[in-house]
Amino acid sequence: MAAVLTTAADRLTGTLGCSGPAPATPPGTAPPVLEREALDPARACGIEGFAPLKASAAARFTQAATGGDFRLWSCALGATDDDRDSLVHFTVTQEPALVERHRADDKDRSALLTCAGRPTLVQVGHFFGPREKPGRDDLRPDADLLTGLADAVADQAGCEQE
Template sequence: MSNRMNRPGRVLAAALIVAVLGAGAIVFAVVRGGEEAAPQSGFCWGTLSAADVATLSPKPHERYESYEDPVRNTPSSDCRVYGDDLKHAEFYLKISGVSDDVNVWRTADEVAAESPFRVPISGAPGWTNKTYAGVLLPPSCARGLGVSGRPYVQLNREDERESGWQEGESQKRMADVLMTSATNLAKRLGCATTSYSPAAEAPRLLAPRPVDPAQACGLPGFAPLKPPGGGLQEYVTPGDLRLWSCAIAPTGDEHALRYLTVTQDPILVGAHRPAAGGHGDEVLLTCGGTPTLLQFGSPFTSPGAEPGVAAEALRSDAEIFAGFRDAVSRQAHCR
């Protein structure tokens, strides 16, 4: 350190030591109160500051460390951030790619972990979950990262000691740190000119509600259940059709039997654009002048393998998708 930093009476505000160790790097930061702030390089490929890192700590630490792979690392690059206690990571960041062959729902599974109650991140092609959040990067970033498929950044915060996730507070912090990292990473690679903005409001995770047989998923006229219905619940995203989804599951069960998605996000629509006329489980429409992708599917390998009585309450897949398409078209003025 400089003589200036070692003068008596000076209080160290922040010190960083970066050690490059062959395949990766370790970044150290000591954060204390003081008269002045020393220049800092960042954590996790230089995309996060010590203040960003501290945002995700249940309690503040004087010291943070990150252990990270090179930013260009196949098939993925990982960064682990620790506080004073090096036994448990505060959070993880991962850079990887998701195949172009999977639909929007399975893309969300890969990017932000499987869950019916995950919610979209406002203004970005990403989602937040209870302990995961993830966002897709612009496709042009794939080359600089050395990943196959569509590149994404995922944050995993395993600490569940606080209850803020129930009000969306934890999700907002995760999304804000994720957006900062993704924006800085894309800018450093020179593959993006726009920034992902922090969420204006805390994104609340979805809560289940009973399926209304006459307007399932909040869509008037959508009736995927056989009469008399019942025994099923749904998880429906609020808001517009940019990243809308509805998962139908047995009552009291978080494992969806069917999922339906409506997507207007340009990155995802461009990646999943179906052939003319669509397929039996997807179609591209124009709704209110915007290209809109409708998809439908089941988390199970084969519908015939589904256990329980709940699955028998559903109409056939062809009937469900036809009714879904009609209901969305009426409500969103699609053609």
């Protein structure tokens, strides 16, 4: 896949007259994606203190998350191993275009932090699908998910909440 993207980038930069070719190998700064693993209810997505499930949750959730670099981080939780049934995803990014987009986004599902002096977007979103999917009732409400994620990221990364 990296070779395909690199070739496409080379051709696009040549067509548009952009400077320089794409890198020959993908940059090593992208965090690796962890294999899908069982969810630790008190340390979801590898973040200490992040607990997205209600105390009464009975469903067995799994998670897939990138590493702990919050410049571009994401995690998906699901009640089954089938991606179609994934219920919720979390994103933390310092990408300027996405941070700017926050200003027009749903404030109940996104918040801004300041991490290492840079604005940092924290978001909670749901994959498509009916609300009645298995395990959906085991998740905390969106506002609680957002607050829990923002607090846990702020604590772990030493960020300030805006």
